[in-house]
Amino acid sequence: MAWLLPARLQPWRMFSTSRLLQDEVQDSGPQQQLTVNFIDHLGKKITVPVKEGQNMLQLVQKHSLNFPGFGACKGSLACCTCHLILDKEVFQKLDPVSENELDMLDLTCGVTATSRLGCQLCMTKDMDKQNIWVPKGVTESYTPQ
């Protein structure tokens, strides 16, 4: 009846969980726990723990953050539904945006000078405790009478 135990008391599941976490970050050494704040499409702030190198689309999916339609192409750089907006100071500290990502951002509705695609954006120390905005999408294009 061990499967009735909470997950944290099931040794094999703990093992698989930790494996999963290790898979997600390239560096297997001890890592500092960082956090990032998503401001969702409704303006709600959601703080999630994250390690350096973690991909933002995967992070959103891992925490089931439920941003509408996020990541439609499963991170293959073929859509712009994982559009995120950073603060200028943070944006400037990141590596330059690739040509392919810029091509896709050029098709993005409401693109800003500090827009990124979540599937191409990985956590850095410069992003620690910073805000990342999810565009308003639906609510932006319709104002009730």
Next chain:
Amino acid sequence: MAPRGWGCWRWAAQPRARLLSPAAAPLGFRQLLSTVELVPHICVVGSGPAGFYTAQHLLKHHPQARVDIYEKQVVPFGLVRFGVAPDHPEVKNVINTFTQTAHSTRCAFRGNVTVGRDVSVSELRDAYHAVVLSYGAEDHRTLGIPGEELPGVLSARAFVGWYNGLPENHKLTPNLNCDTALILGQGNVALDVARILLTPIELLEKTDITADALRVLRQSQVKRVWIVGRRGPLQVAFTIKELREMIHLPRSQALLDPADFEGLEDLIKEAPRPRKRLTELLVQTALKPPKGEKADGKAEAPRAWGLRFLRSPLKVLPSPDGGRVAGIRLAVMKLEGSGENAQAVPTGAVEDVPCGLVWWFKSPSGVIATTMNDGFLTGQVLLQDLEEGVLPIGPKPGYSSIEPLLKNRGVQPVSFEDWEKLDAEEVAQGQAAGKPREKLVDPQQMLQLIGH
């Protein structure tokens, strides 16, 4: 960064909150159904991205809404299946999300049902609380110039449908036995058509392009494709990703007249980034061709594509025997105004361009994210109407009243489980040929496979 969207959160959250009244919340599901009077039955016509995204929004934001998605084709997904180019498989990943939506117990796919023939809109309106029409553009406009009926003049829409396995275009089988083709229009579909015509066949063989299209393209004699626009290089409608694909197309070179692009860089300094980067890429390709080995390789390229600007079609010119297209007469235009709103007006001059094939079209527009937002928006407006009592408040029978109608009329709807059988069959057939799938193109065969 300025705060964004603060004003809207309360309104957006409302539909969900209001319908599930606080008193009802602690009750069991059965009681919920009997006490909260309304289970909204919603009908969506068309299972393309607009239909599926609308359904997704409704199911997510209303705890009880039931959504039936009607589709005239046997198979779902509309233009994601029949419009997206076969060499853009990653765009089709959205099908995963649509499949999740279709798997919801409150969602049903009703394929093989043509609204307007098998069931009328008024019958649907009687059965459902709301009917969402997301069936896309059916209209086949004509080009409206003499000679358009000649063999060799093709609607790009039909051509795209043909290589993507749309049953109604199954028999198109165009004759590609000429060396120059001309496409009227400078949007992404024009580039899709040009790219499919020019891509080395061994690359297309790995896509889900139909077996028939591969057979015809293998025998294609087309070596040069002109992509013709009424306006200038600053007004092209295609986007940079698709242009870059053309520029990097193996064994094809770009034919761009440097005169069309000189001085453009000065004009776009203030343009929005997408237009600016697109124009820079055009200018760079036209005026600064790559040096060294790569350039040599390209110069010997057996195939070529080019952009022609400020040309509007006047007349399709027949071959001497009148049997097919030999060329097209184009009016030379000039621009009045500038930027996106510039208008093309005729100068009075004409130019005849020899070509054996002409494509023209009026195509759907937008990228998947545009449709997604439109779909979510439609769902949101609908939920708001429900909540405000704009839609009928009493119970509605939903599909239970449509089912007998369809049965009486000899219509056999196809379910999502049926589609999954077809999907498995397509994938299995494709595997044998080294393709992601081999699309089934004959509706009769599909219905047989699922035992209808």
